[in-house]
Amino acid sequence: MSSNRTLIGPMIVRPYKAWSNFWGALNSDGFYARSFDYMDIVNNEKRGIWNVAYLANCYLLKASLLPSVKSGYDAQLDPDMAFCRHVRQKDIFMYVDNSVDFGHLVDADGYSSMLDLTHPEFYQLEQNQWDWERRYIHPDYPDNFLQNNVPKQPCPDVYWFPIVTPRFCKEHIEVMEAYGKWSSGSNHDVRLAGGYENVPTRDIHMNQVGMERQWLHFLHLYVRPLQELVFTGYYHDPPRSLMNFVVRYRPDEQPSLRPHHDSSTYTINIALNTPNVDYQGGGCRFIRYNCSIEDTRLGWLLMHPGRLTHFHEGLPVTSGTRYIMISFVDP
Numbered sequence: 211m212s213s214n215r216t217l218i219g220p221m222i223v224r225p226y227k228a229w230s231n232f233w234g235a236l237n238s239d240g241f242y243a244r245s246f247d248y249m250d251i252v253n254n255e256k257r258g259i260w261n262v263a264y265l266a267n268c269y270l271l272k273a274s275l276l277p278s279v280k281s282g283y284d285a286q287l288d289p290d291m292a293f294c295r296h297v298r299q300k301d302i303f304m305y306v307d308n309s310v311d312f313g314h315l316v317d318a319d320g321y322s323s324m325l326d327l328t329h330p331e332f333y334q335l336e337q338n339q340w341d342w343e344r345r346y347i348h349p350d351y352p353d354n355f356l357q358n359n360v361p362k363q364p365c366p367d368v369y370w371f372p373i374v375t376p377r378f379c380k381e382h383i384e385v386m387e388a389y390g391k392w393s394s395g396s397n398h399d400v401r402l403a404g405g406y407e408n409v410p411t412r413d414i415h416m417n418q419v420g421m422e423r424q425w426l427h428f429l430h431l432y433v434r435p436l437q438e439l440v441f442t443g444y445y446h447d448p449p450r451s452l453m454n455f456v457v458r459y460r461p462d463e464q465p466s467l468r469p470h471h472d473s474s475t476y477t478i479n480i481a482l483n484t485p486n487v488d489y490q491g492g493g494c495r496f497i498r499y500n501c502s503i504e505d506t507r508l509g510w511l512l513m514h515p516g517r518l519t520h521f522h523e524g525l526p527v528t529s530g531t532r533y534i535m536i537s538f539v540d541p
Protein backbone atom coordinates (compact mmCIF):
# COMPACT_ATOMS: atom_id res chain seq x y z
CA MET A 211 0.00 0.00 0.00
CA SER A 212 3.02 2.26 -0.08
CA SER A 213 2.79 3.09 -3.77
CA ASN A 214 1.29 6.44 -4.56
CA ARG A 215 -0.50 4.72 -7.43
CA THR A 216 -2.94 3.05 -5.14
CA LEU A 217 -6.66 3.29 -5.03
CA ILE A 218 -8.01 1.75 -1.89
CA GLY A 219 -10.83 -0.67 -2.43
CA PRO A 220 -14.29 -0.98 -1.00
CA MET A 221 -15.04 -2.27 2.42
CA ILE A 222 -15.94 -5.88 2.90
CA VAL A 223 -17.95 -6.66 5.94
CA ARG A 224 -20.72 -9.12 5.23
CA PRO A 225 -22.14 -10.74 2.11
CA TYR A 226 -24.84 -8.17 1.55
CA LYS A 227 -26.71 -7.59 -1.62
CA ALA A 228 -24.84 -4.45 -2.53
CA TRP A 229 -21.62 -6.32 -2.18
CA SER A 230 -22.65 -9.34 -4.20
CA ASN A 231 -23.91 -7.00 -6.92
CA PHE A 232 -20.41 -5.77 -7.28
CA TRP A 233 -19.07 -9.20 -8.15
CA GLY A 234 -22.23 -10.14 -10.03
CA ALA A 235 -21.71 -7.23 -12.40
CA LEU A 236 -18.27 -8.47 -12.96
CA ASN A 237 -19.50 -11.90 -13.93
CA SER A 238 -22.38 -10.97 -16.19
CA ASP A 239 -19.99 -8.79 -18.11
CA GLY A 240 -17.86 -11.87 -18.75
CA PHE A 241 -14.98 -9.68 -17.92
CA TYR A 242 -13.50 -11.12 -14.81
CA ALA A 243 -14.46 -14.46 -13.27
CA ARG A 244 -15.33 -14.89 -9.61
CA SER A 245 -12.32 -16.25 -7.74
CA PHE A 246 -12.44 -19.69 -6.10
CA ASP A 247 -12.14 -18.10 -2.66
CA TYR A 248 -14.72 -15.38 -3.34
CA MET A 249 -17.20 -16.64 -0.69
CA ASP A 250 -14.43 -17.04 1.91
CA ILE A 251 -13.41 -13.44 1.31
CA VAL A 252 -16.96 -12.10 1.37
CA ASN A 253 -17.71 -14.03 4.55
CA ASN A 254 -14.57 -12.62 6.17
CA GLU A 255 -13.19 -16.11 6.63
CA LYS A 256 -10.21 -15.24 4.51
CA ARG A 257 -8.88 -11.80 5.32
CA GLY A 258 -6.38 -9.64 3.56
CA ILE A 259 -5.87 -7.21 0.71
CA TRP A 260 -6.39 -8.16 -2.93
CA ASN A 261 -5.53 -6.34 -6.09
CA VAL A 262 -8.67 -6.29 -8.28
CA ALA A 263 -9.66 -5.08 -11.73
CA TYR A 264 -13.04 -3.67 -10.85
CA LEU A 265 -14.77 -1.89 -7.96
CA ALA A 266 -18.30 -0.60 -7.56
CA ASN A 267 -20.76 1.04 -5.19
CA CYS A 268 -18.44 2.40 -2.53
CA TYR A 269 -14.73 2.94 -2.38
CA LEU A 270 -12.06 5.11 -0.88
CA LEU A 271 -9.85 7.10 -3.17
CA LYS A 272 -6.50 8.57 -2.25
CA ALA A 273 -6.88 12.34 -2.53
CA SER A 274 -3.57 12.81 -4.33
CA LEU A 275 -4.94 10.71 -7.22
CA LEU A 276 -7.93 12.94 -7.83
CA PRO A 277 -6.33 15.16 -10.47
CA SER A 278 -5.37 12.16 -12.60
CA VAL A 279 -8.81 10.52 -12.53
CA LYS A 280 -11.10 13.47 -12.88
CA SER A 281 -11.74 13.25 -16.65
CA GLY A 282 -11.29 11.08 -19.73
CA TYR A 283 -13.97 8.43 -19.21
CA ASP A 284 -15.54 6.21 -21.83
CA ALA A 285 -19.15 7.48 -22.00
CA GLN A 286 -20.36 4.17 -23.48
CA LEU A 287 -19.73 2.30 -20.23
CA ASP A 288 -21.67 2.48 -17.00
CA PRO A 289 -20.01 4.83 -14.49
CA ASP A 290 -18.29 2.16 -12.40
CA MET A 291 -17.01 0.32 -15.46
CA ALA A 292 -15.81 3.55 -17.01
CA PHE A 293 -14.08 4.64 -13.85
CA CYS A 294 -12.31 1.33 -13.31
CA ARG A 295 -11.20 1.08 -16.92
CA HIS A 296 -9.82 4.57 -16.70
CA VAL A 297 -7.77 3.90 -13.57
CA ARG A 298 -6.53 0.58 -14.95
CA GLN A 299 -5.28 2.36 -18.04
CA LYS A 300 -3.42 4.78 -15.81
CA ASP A 301 -1.79 1.87 -13.92
CA ILE A 302 -3.48 2.85 -10.71
CA PHE A 303 -4.02 -0.21 -8.57
CA MET A 304 -7.37 -1.05 -7.01
CA TYR A 305 -7.72 -3.14 -3.89
CA VAL A 306 -10.31 -4.94 -1.92
CA ASP A 307 -9.48 -4.82 1.76
CA ASN A 308 -11.20 -6.79 4.51
CA SER A 309 -8.32 -6.69 6.96
CA VAL A 310 -10.26 -4.03 8.88
CA ASP A 311 -14.02 -3.77 9.50
CA PHE A 312 -15.00 -0.45 7.96
CA GLY A 313 -18.74 -0.85 8.32
CA HIS A 314 -21.19 -2.00 5.70
CA LEU A 315 -23.68 -0.78 3.16
CA VAL A 316 -27.40 -1.07 3.78
CA ASP A 317 -29.64 -2.12 0.94
CA ALA A 318 -31.93 0.88 0.57
CA ASP A 319 -33.78 -0.36 -2.54
CA GLY A 320 -37.48 0.37 -2.14
CA TYR A 321 -37.06 1.89 1.32
CA SER A 322 -38.54 5.23 0.27
CA SER A 323 -41.79 3.50 -0.68
CA MET A 324 -41.98 2.01 2.84
CA LEU A 325 -41.92 5.30 4.72
CA ASP A 326 -45.67 5.23 5.34
CA LEU A 327 -45.33 2.05 7.37
CA THR A 328 -45.49 2.50 11.14
CA HIS A 329 -41.95 1.10 11.55
CA PRO A 330 -40.29 0.59 8.14
CA GLU A 331 -37.16 -0.89 9.70
CA PHE A 332 -39.25 -3.58 11.33
CA TYR A 333 -39.98 -4.92 7.83
CA GLN A 334 -36.33 -5.17 6.78
CA LEU A 335 -35.33 -8.66 7.90
CA GLU A 336 -34.92 -10.00 4.40
CA GLN A 337 -33.31 -6.90 2.94
CA ASN A 338 -30.94 -5.90 5.73
CA GLN A 339 -30.59 -8.90 7.96
CA TRP A 340 -27.40 -7.82 9.69
CA ASP A 341 -28.93 -4.55 10.93
CA TRP A 342 -32.26 -6.19 11.66
CA GLU A 343 -30.64 -8.73 13.95
CA ARG A 344 -28.86 -6.05 15.92
CA ARG A 345 -32.09 -4.16 16.43
CA TYR A 346 -34.49 -6.99 16.99
CA ILE A 347 -32.81 -10.26 18.01
CA HIS A 348 -32.28 -10.71 21.75
CA PRO A 349 -28.60 -10.33 22.71
CA ASP A 350 -28.81 -13.65 24.60
CA TYR A 351 -30.26 -15.53 21.61
CA PRO A 352 -26.86 -17.07 20.63
CA ASP A 353 -26.49 -18.46 24.18
CA ASN A 354 -29.41 -20.81 23.44
CA PHE A 355 -26.95 -22.79 21.32
CA LEU A 356 -24.02 -23.00 23.74
CA GLN A 357 -23.01 -26.57 24.34
CA ASN A 358 -23.46 -26.46 28.12
CA ASN A 359 -26.70 -24.45 27.97
CA VAL A 360 -29.71 -26.32 29.37
CA PRO A 361 -32.91 -24.90 27.85
CA LYS A 362 -35.41 -23.65 30.44
CA GLN A 363 -38.45 -25.88 30.75
CA PRO A 364 -41.07 -24.17 32.94
CA CYS A 365 -43.60 -26.98 32.30
CA PRO A 366 -43.09 -30.47 30.82
CA ASP A 367 -42.08 -30.15 27.17
CA VAL A 368 -42.66 -26.41 27.23
CA TYR A 369 -39.40 -24.63 26.44
CA TRP A 370 -38.49 -21.03 27.06
CA PHE A 371 -35.95 -19.06 25.02
CA PRO A 372 -34.87 -15.40 24.74
CA ILE A 373 -35.49 -14.45 21.11
CA VAL A 374 -36.36 -10.77 20.47
CA THR A 375 -35.47 -7.38 21.96
CA PRO A 376 -37.76 -4.99 23.86
CA ARG A 377 -37.63 -2.79 20.77
CA PHE A 378 -39.08 -5.63 18.69
CA CYS A 379 -41.93 -6.03 21.20
CA LYS A 380 -42.69 -2.33 21.36
CA GLU A 381 -42.66 -1.80 17.60
CA HIS A 382 -44.64 -4.95 16.96
CA ILE A 383 -47.41 -3.76 19.27
CA GLU A 384 -47.29 -0.31 17.67
CA VAL A 385 -47.57 -1.78 14.16
CA MET A 386 -50.63 -3.76 15.23
CA GLU A 387 -52.28 -0.93 17.14
CA ALA A 388 -51.71 1.49 14.25
CA TYR A 389 -53.41 -1.00 11.93
CA GLY A 390 -56.09 -1.41 14.55
CA LYS A 391 -58.44 -3.93 12.95
CA TRP A 392 -58.61 -6.40 15.83
CA SER A 393 -60.90 -9.33 15.12
CA SER A 394 -64.22 -9.50 16.89
CA GLY A 395 -63.32 -12.60 18.87
CA SER A 396 -66.33 -14.46 17.44
CA ASN A 397 -66.27 -17.91 15.80
CA HIS A 398 -66.82 -16.46 12.34
CA ASP A 399 -63.58 -15.37 10.81
CA VAL A 400 -63.51 -14.40 7.14
CA ARG A 401 -59.69 -14.41 7.19
CA LEU A 402 -59.62 -18.20 7.52
CA ALA A 403 -60.11 -20.69 4.69
CA GLY A 404 -63.13 -22.36 6.35
CA GLY A 405 -64.45 -19.06 7.71
CA TYR A 406 -64.66 -20.58 11.20
CA GLU A 407 -62.37 -20.31 14.24
CA ASN A 408 -63.12 -22.79 17.00
CA VAL A 409 -61.30 -20.96 19.81
CA PRO A 410 -61.20 -17.35 18.68
CA THR A 411 -58.90 -14.68 20.06
CA ARG A 412 -58.93 -10.91 19.55
CA ASP A 413 -56.09 -10.76 17.12
CA ILE A 414 -54.46 -9.33 14.00
CA HIS A 415 -52.76 -11.70 11.57
CA MET A 416 -49.32 -10.99 10.14
CA ASN A 417 -50.66 -11.06 6.57
CA GLN A 418 -52.98 -8.16 7.46
CA VAL A 419 -49.98 -5.92 8.12
CA GLY A 420 -47.92 -7.21 5.16
CA MET A 421 -45.53 -9.18 7.30
CA GLU A 422 -46.35 -12.82 6.53
CA ARG A 423 -43.34 -13.43 4.30
CA GLN A 424 -40.93 -11.85 6.70
CA TRP A 425 -42.41 -13.85 9.55
CA LEU A 426 -41.95 -17.16 7.73
CA HIS A 427 -38.36 -16.15 7.17
CA PHE A 428 -38.06 -15.39 10.89
CA LEU A 429 -39.43 -18.84 11.74
CA HIS A 430 -36.95 -20.41 9.39
CA LEU A 431 -33.91 -18.45 10.61
CA TYR A 432 -34.47 -18.18 14.35
CA VAL A 433 -37.24 -20.52 15.51
CA ARG A 434 -36.52 -23.73 13.63
CA PRO A 435 -32.98 -24.07 15.09
CA LEU A 436 -34.45 -23.77 18.60
CA GLN A 437 -37.07 -26.39 17.81
CA GLU A 438 -34.36 -28.76 16.60
CA LEU A 439 -32.51 -28.27 19.89
CA VAL A 440 -35.36 -29.47 22.07
CA PHE A 441 -37.66 -31.66 19.96
CA THR A 442 -34.91 -33.92 18.71
CA GLY A 443 -35.42 -35.78 15.45
CA TYR A 444 -38.16 -33.51 14.09
CA TYR A 445 -36.97 -31.69 10.97
CA HIS A 446 -39.24 -29.55 8.88
CA ASP A 447 -37.36 -27.02 6.87
CA PRO A 448 -38.63 -24.47 6.14
CA PRO A 449 -41.31 -24.40 8.82
CA ARG A 450 -44.83 -23.76 7.54
CA SER A 451 -47.39 -21.64 9.28
CA LEU A 452 -50.74 -20.25 8.18
CA MET A 453 -51.66 -18.79 11.54
CA ASN A 454 -49.32 -16.05 12.70
CA PHE A 455 -50.96 -13.40 14.83
CA VAL A 456 -50.78 -11.00 17.74
CA VAL A 457 -53.37 -11.56 20.47
CA ARG A 458 -54.70 -8.77 22.68
CA TYR A 459 -56.23 -9.60 26.07
CA ARG A 460 -58.14 -6.98 28.08
CA PRO A 461 -60.57 -7.35 30.99
CA ASP A 462 -63.34 -5.51 29.12
CA GLU A 463 -62.71 -7.12 25.74
CA GLN A 464 -61.37 -10.67 25.81
CA PRO A 465 -59.69 -11.35 29.16
CA SER A 466 -58.86 -15.06 28.69
CA LEU A 467 -58.94 -18.03 26.33
CA ARG A 468 -60.75 -21.26 27.08
CA PRO A 469 -58.93 -24.62 27.12
CA HIS A 470 -58.00 -25.88 23.67
CA HIS A 471 -55.44 -27.61 21.49
CA ASP A 472 -53.61 -25.63 18.82
CA SER A 473 -53.71 -26.91 15.26
CA SER A 474 -49.94 -27.11 15.05
CA THR A 475 -47.09 -29.55 15.39
CA TYR A 476 -45.62 -27.01 17.76
CA THR A 477 -46.68 -23.54 18.83
CA ILE A 478 -44.60 -20.50 19.69
CA ASN A 479 -45.88 -17.85 22.06
CA ILE A 480 -43.76 -14.68 22.44
CA ALA A 481 -44.47 -12.26 25.31
CA LEU A 482 -44.68 -8.74 23.87
CA ASN A 483 -45.18 -7.05 27.23
CA THR A 484 -44.67 -7.65 30.92
CA PRO A 485 -46.90 -9.04 33.69
CA ASN A 486 -47.31 -6.87 36.80
CA VAL A 487 -46.07 -3.89 34.80
CA ASP A 488 -48.31 -3.63 31.75
CA TYR A 489 -51.13 -5.83 33.06
CA GLN A 490 -52.21 -7.98 36.00
CA GLY A 491 -53.08 -11.66 35.72
CA GLY A 492 -52.62 -13.44 32.39
CA GLY A 493 -50.31 -16.32 31.48
CA CYS A 494 -50.68 -19.74 29.97
CA ARG A 495 -51.81 -22.88 31.82
CA PHE A 496 -51.11 -26.43 30.60
CA ILE A 497 -53.99 -28.38 32.03
CA ARG A 498 -52.67 -31.94 31.70
CA TYR A 499 -49.66 -30.99 33.81
CA ASN A 500 -51.49 -28.53 36.04
CA CYS A 501 -48.66 -26.15 35.23
CA SER A 502 -48.95 -22.39 34.63
CA ILE A 503 -46.48 -19.83 33.34
CA GLU A 504 -47.54 -16.46 34.68
CA ASP A 505 -44.16 -14.74 34.98
CA THR A 506 -43.69 -14.55 31.22
CA ARG A 507 -40.64 -12.56 30.11
CA LEU A 508 -40.52 -9.75 27.57
CA GLY A 509 -39.12 -11.00 24.25
CA TRP A 510 -38.96 -14.63 25.40
CA LEU A 511 -40.67 -17.38 23.48
CA LEU A 512 -42.56 -20.36 24.84
CA MET A 513 -42.49 -23.40 22.57
CA HIS A 514 -44.82 -26.36 23.12
CA PRO A 515 -46.31 -29.25 21.14
CA GLY A 516 -49.72 -28.68 19.59
CA ARG A 517 -52.73 -30.97 19.29
CA LEU A 518 -52.51 -33.92 21.66
CA THR A 519 -50.56 -33.43 24.87
CA HIS A 520 -50.56 -29.71 25.58
CA PHE A 521 -54.20 -28.87 26.20
CA HIS A 522 -53.92 -25.28 27.48
CA GLU A 523 -55.72 -22.04 28.27
CA GLY A 524 -54.98 -18.32 28.44
CA LEU A 525 -55.43 -17.15 32.04
CA PRO A 526 -57.62 -14.08 32.73
CA VAL A 527 -56.09 -10.63 32.52
CA THR A 528 -57.58 -8.60 35.38
CA SER A 529 -56.27 -5.15 34.45
CA GLY A 530 -54.24 -3.55 31.66
CA THR A 531 -53.57 -5.14 28.27
CA ARG A 532 -51.55 -8.26 27.53
CA TYR A 533 -50.06 -8.82 24.06
CA ILE A 534 -48.56 -12.05 22.73
CA MET A 535 -47.32 -13.19 19.32
CA ILE A 536 -48.44 -16.68 18.32
CA SER A 537 -47.54 -19.02 15.46
CA PHE A 538 -49.02 -22.45 14.87
CA VAL A 539 -46.05 -24.07 13.17
CA ASP A 540 -46.49 -27.01 10.78
CA PRO A 541 -50.26 -27.34 11.06
Ligand SMILES: O=C(O)CCC(=O)C(=O)O
Nearest residue numbers: 411493494523524525536
Ligand atom coordinates in the same frame (compact mmCIF):
# COMPACT_ATOMS: atom_id res chain seq x y z
O1 LIG B 1 -52.63 -16.73 26.51
C1 LIG B 1 -51.78 -17.54 26.18
O2 LIG B 1 -50.59 -17.47 26.54
C2 LIG B 1 -52.18 -18.70 25.27
C3 LIG B 1 -52.61 -18.28 23.91
C4 LIG B 1 -53.06 -19.42 23.10
O3 LIG B 1 -53.13 -20.52 23.57
C5 LIG B 1 -53.44 -19.29 21.68
O4 LIG B 1 -53.51 -18.15 21.18
O5 LIG B 1 -53.68 -20.31 21.04
Ligand SMILES: [Fe+2]
Nearest residue numbers: 470471472522
Ligand atom coordinates in the same frame (compact mmCIF):
# COMPACT_ATOMS: atom_id res chain seq x y z
FE1 LIG C 1 -53.30 -22.05 22.07
